[in-house]
Amino acid sequence: GENVEQHPSTLSVQEGDSAVIKCTYSDSASNYFPWYKQELGKGPQLIIDIRSNVGEKKDQRIAVTLNKTAKHFSLHITETQPEDSAVYFCAASKSSGGSNYKLTFGKGTLLTVNP
């Protein structure tokens, strides 16, 4: 089955700096790669996703890049703010029957943004 590795496990940055979290996946058939943010005591919330026919996607301060050849994808957060502090999870899945419901998650990155 799919295996997703996520690095680093913890990341501490100063407010205003950029943060980068990297993930690799094992199944070359995977074609959907979402990123989730989880705040303390809450469920994961989708912040951005990318499909295998796209190399990069950006949404304001957040961007995701995908390298299908190397089987890795990354989350980039620019101009970090204290409210960006949370645990971030990457995930991968194969589109099957039109839906990406079987997600395989990385183990998470605890991001701390210091004021």
Next chain:
Amino acid sequence: NAGVTQTPKFQVLKTGQSMTLQCAQDMNHEYMSWYRQDPGMGLRLIHYSVGAGITDQGEVPNGYNVSRSTTEDFPLRLLSAAPSQTSVYFCASSYSVLAGGRDTQYFGPGTRLTVL
């Protein structure tokens, strides 16, 4: 819309007891799933359902049972609780059709379960 709701928020069981974790969604999503989250392990898929009457196993199904009699509800049953099932459980749902990003998975707030 209330989105995905889960009850209870917290539960303490003794080894051998059984219980049902409830999950409901009001978004008319066909796909629903259960994950468990353990420290340093990310989220792991327990069971999932692609529609009413259809369920299948995920990565870690042992010790859990599910059924899907309606589109809205997807309960998770622990048949005989064990300390290894101490975890935070999340239910998620999504549309069935890959169209315009409608396959986004929406997660509930979670149930924190402790088995003594």
